[in-house]
Amino acid sequence: MTKIPKTRPGLTLAAVAVVQFMVSLDLSVVNVGLPRIAAGLGFSSVGLTWVIHAYALTFGGLLLLGGKAADRYGHRRILLFGLGSFGLASLLGGLSQEPGHLVAARAAQGIGAAALAPAALALLTATFPTGRARVRAFGVWSAMNAAGGALGVLAGGVLTEYAGWRWVMFVNVPMAACALALAWRGVSADPPAARGGRPDVPGAVLATAGLTLLVFGIVRTDQYAWTSPVTLTTLVVAAVLLAAFVHVERTTAREPLIRLGLFANRSVAGANAYNLLVGAAMASAFYFVSLYLQRVLGTGAALTGVMFLPFALGVVVGSVLAVKLGYRLAPRTLLVVGGLMTATGFAWFGLISPDGAFLADVLGPSIVASVGFGLCLAPVVSTATAGVAAHEAGTASGLLNSSRQIGASLGLAALGTAAHDRTGPIATPATLSDGYALGLTLSAALLVAAVLIALTVLRRTSPPVPAERTGERAPLPARD
Numbered sequence: 311m312t313k314i315p316k317t318r319p320g321l322t323l324a325a326v327a328v329v330q331f332m333v334s335l336d337l338s339v340v341n342v343g344l345p346r347i348a349a350g351l352g353f354s355s356v357g358l359t360w361v362i363h364a365y366a367l368t369f370g371g372l373l374l375l376g377g378k379a380a381d382r383y384g385h386r387r388i389l390l391f392g393l394g395s396f397g398l399a400s401l402l403g404g405l406s407q408e409p410g411h412l413v414a415a416r417a418a419q420g421i422g423a424a425a426l427a428p429a430a431l432a433l434l435t436a437t438f439p440t441g442r443a444r445v446r447a448f449g450v451w452s453a454m455n456a457a458g459g460a461l462g463v464l465a466g467g468v469l470t471e472y473a474g475w476r477w478v479m480f481v482n483v484p485m486a487a488c489a490l491a492l493a494w495r496g497v498s499a500d501p502p503a504a505r506g507g508r509p510d511v512p513g514a515v516l517a518t519a520g521l522t523l524l525v526f527g528i529v530r531t532d533q534y535a536w537t538s539p540v541t542l543t544t545l546v547v548a549a550v551l552l553a554a555f556v557h558v559e560r561t562t563a564r565e566p567l568i569r570l571g572l573f574a575n576r577s578v579a580g581a582n583a584y585n586l587l588v589g590a591a592m593a594s595a596f597y598f599v600s601l602y603l604q605r606v607l608g609t610g611a612a613l614t615g616v617m618f619l620p621f622a623l624g625v626v627v628g629s630v631l632a633v634k635l636g637y638r639l640a641p642r643t644l645l646v647v648g649g650l651m652t653a654t655g656f657a658w659f660g661l662i663s664p665d666g667a668f669l670a671d672v673l674g675p676s677i678v679a680s681v682g683f684g685l686c687l688a689p690v691v692s693t694a695t696a697g698v699a700a701h702e703a704g705t706a707s708g709l710l711n712s713s714r715q716i717g718a719s720l721g722l723a724a725l726g727t728a729a730h731d732r733t734g735p736i737a738t739p740a741t742l743s744d745g746y747a748l749g750l751t752l753s754a755a756l757l758v759a760a761v762l763i764a765l766t767v768l769r770r771t772s773p774p775v776p777a778e779r780t781g782e783r784a785p786l787p788a789r790d
Contacts, residue, residue, distance in 0.1 A: 641692050
């Protein structure tokens with residue numbers, strides 16, 4: 311008889327910490343290796359963006375389904391499935407011999423991440439329900455999230471430079487195996503799967519397929535004009551699939567991925583629209599700056615990773631400032647200020663030139679944009695869940711993560727195509743710099759649009775009153 315493991319909080323926390331570090335790291339570790347990946351497998355300039363699209367679309371499109379599946383079939387089961395899938399996909403990605411192999415592996419990684427990320431967070435919530443242990447557990451989770459993002463660009467550069475680009479994929483394998491072993495021993499067996507309705511698989515497939523075709527149609531405009539039959543047909547089919555998704559969610563799904571009435575909440579609608587634009591701008595900016603440093607300035611992959619560290623540290627600084635300012639300023643104010651700072655940084659990036667330098671053209675805008683981005687992180691989460699019923703809070707959080715991933719793919723498709731058109735058929739340092747500059751300037755425009763959404767859609771609110779520690783009366787909150 312198989313021995314059923316009992317929950318061991320320490321091992322559970324360790325497993326969730328490794329999972330969050332791995333998922334966060336994977337979002338950034340690949341960026342620095344993109345030029346070497348393109349050279350090694352023969353990607354075209356536009357085709358290279360599918361290394362990002364494949365992961366972002368499956369991760370973002372299936373994230374809500376992953377959360378529903380974890381609730382129905384058991385958090386441990388879905389976590390183990392996600393870790394196994396993610397680790398195997400990473401191994402196969404590192405062994406890729408053709409561009410299509412790597413794109414398929416990245417899509418499989420996204421499927422695994424969509425399963426393991428919500429399951430891990432649900433396990434953390436269930437294992438540490440209250441008290442100081444919960445504060446400590448979520449502190450560890452947040453630290454691993456920040457550390458993964460900060461170290462991802464550095465690790466990607468070092469691995470690409472000294473071990474080869476394949477190791478930006480292989481690096482996930484030992485982490486997935488470690489988390490799998492910890493979860494296997496430390497997380498109690500799940501109860502029998504609930505009977506009755508099933509998660510909305512048709513809705514998830516329709517949404518992911520529709521978004522993928524939409525991105526595909528945009529990216530292919532480098533070969534087929536916007537008015538060509540090929541492009542128009544692709545975009546029409548994408549629109550039909552997305553309309554079918556809305557119909558399924560409204561009428562036929564017993565357990566829809568998302569209750570569409572949730573968007574009647576202005577905080578939910580505004581925060582997700584804001585987050586989608588921020589995701590589009592951030593993914594595009596990371597992509598363009600990484601290629602600018604390596605293809606235009608001739609910086610090595612390892613040094614490029616080091617040059618991204620000020621950005622990563624600036625995000626941490628901005629996040630800390632957001633916590634301290636959150637008791638004095640309303641979330642909407644922080645979203646506006648942070649969005650404008652990030653837009654300023656990206657507009658500054660838009661001034662890059664083929665004879666630029668790191669200190670003059672990269673460091674300054676990195677600091678401004680990263681601190682601004684850090685200011686946005688916590689307020690957009692709190693806004694997206696404001697006024698949401700307790701039983702839909704998890705759905706609202708998952709929706710926010712999905713909107714960022716989907717925004718990243720759509721934004722990179724549109725801005726990457728625009729940059730490619732500006733570059734033209736002959737890629738020289740001057741033409742590449744012009745293309746990247748245009749993409750970064752358009753990223754700034756997306757942030758300005760996000761700020762306008764915050765100003766027009768989100769309501770004026772008061773900042774939260776801090777918890778009283780001394781028994782003295784808290785000061786009256788300021789109005790936005």
